[in-house]
Amino acid sequence: MTNFISVIIVEDKIEMCRQIKSLLEKTDDIKVIATFHDSKSALEKIPEYEPDIVLMDLNLPDGSGIECIKNLKPKLSKTQFVILTMFDDSELVFKGLSHGAIGYLLKRSINDELVKSIYEAYKGGSPMSTQIARMVVKSFQNNKAIDEDLLTKREWEILEQLAKGKKYKEIGETLFISVETVRSHLRKIYEKLHVHSSKEAILKYFGKNHSR
Amino acid sequence: MTNFISVIIVEDKIEMCRQIKSLLEKTDDIKVIATFHDSKSALEKIPEYEPDIVLMDLNLPDGSGIECIKNLKPKLSKTQFVILTMFDDSELVFKGLSHGAIGYLLKRSINDELVKSIYEAYKGGSPMSTQIARMVVKSFQNNKAIDEDLLTKREWEILEQLAKGKKYKEIGETLFISVETVRSHLRKIYEKLHVHSSKEAILKYFGKNHSR
């Protein structure tokens, strides 16, 4: 590292690119060391720069920015990727974060947050605009799968085991009861959850029954 | 709503409580309308106030603050719960968020962020300190369950269907192929994933094989 935070911008719209650059260069300790406008040249050239931060647009003309991150990440272990996009689509957010992006900003809110976000990303934080954080939190709240009081203590134990991928026989061995008893419990569990297979029960357990 | 944001603090340590209160009251449009020091009285009295925001400590003497949120939430649909805690333990964070909290702040960073966070929570955002956001992002990245290139396009389609809880016959009907073909694909999928049941395959699909 040098005495400034090196940033590369990948963004196809030149005007937007310039705007971001000028925003960042108001600060002395951030330097935009390169800009790219398509994923092909970004993939080729970025590794040479070893930037601290890459600001990545998702809607590139020749392929998704997520693909770009996926390919660059292994070569640049010290670089933090921050996604910059127009859309607050939850699919995209989850995909972006799970593919190695460390932060996720909406273009409409960059004026207020961009510079601060670069610092945060550099310090190992995860900049997200308020709206994005809200979506992430929602994704946890959807997982309010089964009311705790619906199943008895023992039934929860059985379901937990099932949700680890075990088969009936193994559950019985773990809990020191016969397979028949396990089947007996699961019959009641399935009844209470309104399902007819271990698959469906597991999905409910993880709150993956509706949506996504 | 009135012309200010009404806040209730639930925090057992009186000194900390007073400190938070004085922080918030530097701003005219935030009013601390009550404070509680244990979950029993909080549960009884808070519904009468219908506050905009509840700042909730997790380590109350008589029961977890999470339980408290769980009980209050249904009675106060317009109230936003923000957790205030000493610890950045990931279990707690996920539990808190999935039980109805809208934000999660660490006590050590409240000086900088508290007032801003109240505004954000009020506007429907999700205030989180940078460290918490980082943990949340990490939880997505751990879910890098299966390498995309491991399975073919068709195999992904089959697995997706399976992960919706469908049985083989239904998968075949959805994709317009015979059950035998579904079985054929799943045989290869199980081989590639090193599993021996639909249960295990689904767990891998959702990244739930290790931990949690």
Added chain:
DNA sequence: AATACAATAACACAAACGTGTGAATTTTAT
């Protein structure tokens, strides 16, 4: 003391699943 629920267990039968083997056709890559 009576009633309800929880936990345990067995038997039975059909449906669904896991796996071995084999093979034809289409798509993709070299």
Added chain:
DNA sequence: ATAAAATTCACACGTTTGTGTTATTGTATT
């Protein structure tokens, strides 16, 4: 153009699962 991989389908056999029925024992609740 040729090899390799992907997609499709079938038959067979043993295992696992889903569900109906029934019963014993322990533990609360009233």
